[in-house]
Amino acid sequence: MTTAATPLRVGIVGLSARGGWASLAHVPAIRAVDGLALRALTASTPASAAAAGAAYGVRHHADAAALAHDPQVDLVVIAVKVSTHRRLIEATFDAGKMVFCEWPLGNGDAEGRWLADQAASRGLRTFVGLQARATPAIRYLRDLVADGYLGRVLSTTLSASGISWGDITYPRKTYLLDRREGASMLTIPAGHTLDALQFVLGDFESLQATTAIRREQVAMHRKPDEIHRKTVADQIAVQGVLRDGAVAATHFRGGTSRATDFHWEINGTEGDIVVKGDAGGFLQYGQVHLCGARGERSELAPLPTPATYVQVPSLPEHGSHAFTVAHGYAQLVADLANGTSVVPDFAHAARLHRLLDAVEESAERGVRISL
Template sequence: MKEQRIRVGIIGTGGWARYGHIPVLQSLEGFDVVALAGRNKEKVQKYADEFGIGMAYGNAEELIAHPAIDLVVVLAPTPEHGRLSAAAIAAGKDVYSEWPLSTSTAESERILAQAQAQGVKHVIGLQRRFSPAVRYLKHLMQENYVGTLRGVRMSVGVDAFGPVMPDAVKWVLEDANFTHLLPIYGGHFHDVLFSTVGFPKQLAAITKVQFPMTTLAETGQQVPYSSANEVIVMGTLEGSALFSIQLEGGQAHRTGLQIDITGTEGVLRMTNPHAFQNQSDHRIEGMKHGAATFAELPVPAEFAFLPTAGMDASALDVAYLYSAYARDKASGTNEATSFEDAVRQHRLIDRINASSAAFFAANDAP
């Protein structure tokens, strides 16, 4: 019997669709991209013609309603994620929403409850934990490479969300749109870290707006920017281990990603010069058995089982997430990141913001 393929409809024709989702899905066995939708029908049709996709719609509702679609992928701007995900669930479709699931914890909780009640598969685009390097790092932790965990340090530095931004993305300057440093890079890399070492028990945080005005590059217009572009978080994990995190946006010189995991028996380090659009996967190094310097720990082939097809590592992370969803669909497992993971990240961000607000309230008091 021929295996049934998963028919996918994608809502949104921005750069992430072109760079990531469409080429990824067309490279994977078991998926067919059958429809695209967006606000600009001409642009949608252009994408459909370029990638050989049969159906093109100028609104999302037509795509969601089509009976020949099994999985709806929501890649529209963040303020639309919640509404479109809820509509797909109501239509009985499986849904993959780009992170964040919505612009608020309460809305994301409602969407999760709706998906659970409807019984559909739900996937959140926290794909970075699925990279071969991150999965190997988790394997090394499970194999007790570092011994008893003592401390975890992560820094993420990017040029995005800084003093100059393109006019095309000025909508992200509205704090209510939930598309700034803490939700985007924080959400993705907190998921990487805490899916590897365990979720925080206690935390304290400071968030700071270091660029209160942003210049739109094309016009020179000055726009107020109230979202934090520097974030520090520290706290406790299970046992006696501590963690610290620094997120920094608007860097003139990008520092990328660095994670250090120290324990009683060894140390692990994972680095990448870029935090997004990575040409190659993260580098893992370790020290153990009295070593004085780091040695590279190449990722074994079994963790990189998908063909690269010339795609960047950041796109391949998405491929591994779709692969996990397909296995879940076939076997009833729950490997793919879900709306439950999205709600967990929303609640973590709420804790960080509340801690920062309490810090400034206490320290600004007379």
């Protein structure tokens, strides 16, 4: 049982004093959620870890193994590049600690399944950062659909911009262009968003996909002569049938659009709902708005998220990287207190890896894949 007096003690792998996802999202999220306390960290080098320890006022360790064996750490958070996840998670498993890993879990389907199997065989509690499904508006959307706002769902269409995979890259982001790194438009924005779509509407029963690399050469920001080669898809079209028979059509495109960077529409026998996003195809940032209409009403109207869905009111929904991450942490604390499993675990992550693997297989072979 975690309380303010006896909080869940967290150690972060990948927390730097120079910024990054852990500092932008995880640290403010942990500070905002009752029942959590940041106790330790490690970073890319011992010197970086020492600087971060001084900056955040917590103990620092030279590497992930030392952090995982720290008796003052209950939960290890992995917030680094996916290509290093397996090694760092193994160190946490060896210490017998619970682990929260950012999505993607592994570098590909096989690695994701291996990590899920290891967690199951060791009986360890695991969590994965698929925080789009923790977003208050997305949870409200799921309840609207389940409660019959749309009647029977007929179809859904979604288009989204994967901003980082356009014609320009940035320092420290070139790894996103390399297929070997496992951090692509398919695994990150498409993976998070397809997971949220399934959370709301149910899993895919079958799918057929088309992928392409339309911009093979990418220039460095403000250095047009510095060219990098892109080996990951920047156009991904996935269509299929969901478990209840509804038809789904999705398109993820690299870069940005002058028209709209995120539009998700759900159509049913009794109504329609449109989801708009402020962060392009990155639905996991949670900056979304719902509009809908049903029955005799012909024009869409805003569907504000009820305040009861907001579990961390101290953080702003818009402009905050920590908002959805904090809601994921709040669910994690509740899961441990109540014996529930709301937060996705490694087994769930392995199933999502399988879905993305099916997308690639379908695109490569030109066939429909049953799931």
